[in-house]
Amino acid sequence: MIEIEGFILAGGESSRMGADKAGLALGGETLVARVSRALATVARRVSVVSSREGHEGFSLPVVPDVHAGAGALGGLHAALAACRAPWALVVSCDLPFVTPELFARLASLARDDPEAVAPVQRDGRPQPLCALYAARACLAAAERLLAGGELRPRVLLRQVRTRWVSPEELSDLTRAEHFFTNVNTPAEYERAKAVVNHER
Helix, strand or coil, X not given: CCXXXXXXXXXXXXXXXXXXXXXXXXXXXXXXXXXXXXXXXXXXXXXXXXXXXXXXXXXXXXXXXXXCCCHHHHHHHHHHHHCCCCEEEEEECCCCCCCHHHHHHXXXXXXXXXXXXXXXXXXXXXXXXXXXXXXXXXXXXXXXXXXXXXXXXHHHHHHCCEEEECHHHCCCCCCHHHCCCCCXXXXXXXXXXXXXXXXX
């Protein structure tokens, strides 16, 4: 198994939710706690990436942004800069249905010398905020992009050797249909709560 550190991106503005997403409760846990629990099964250490006040209360190390106001790529950059393992598994806090099995599958595909391992959603879009990154190579790429004003993490995936993971490669895993369900708005939060209630 490759050596991994886990990072939860929790520094977004949550403007569409109207409240800090990271601390929302789902199934009796905060969104950060749900993601952290899954990450801890494959990562030697799990940290929260955020410069927001109050995130020290998650009982996890907090990694501040290096580039303020640089969006999701800025958060990814901060994670890569702080990573002391060869690989960083970076996950957004608003993906509450990620699982240990998903992370183990991604780690198992980090062979043949890729610089990133990233899922492709069923709608064909890449998912850069639930992906594995080779810390050193991807940090250099992130710094180049930020210096040029680019803020989209998916652009980084096109700049490095990425092992794309098709939906079919994850479809045998339990709850695969929910892995990349985002909780960005009050309506999405209600749907997520319905999923949790249905699974009980």
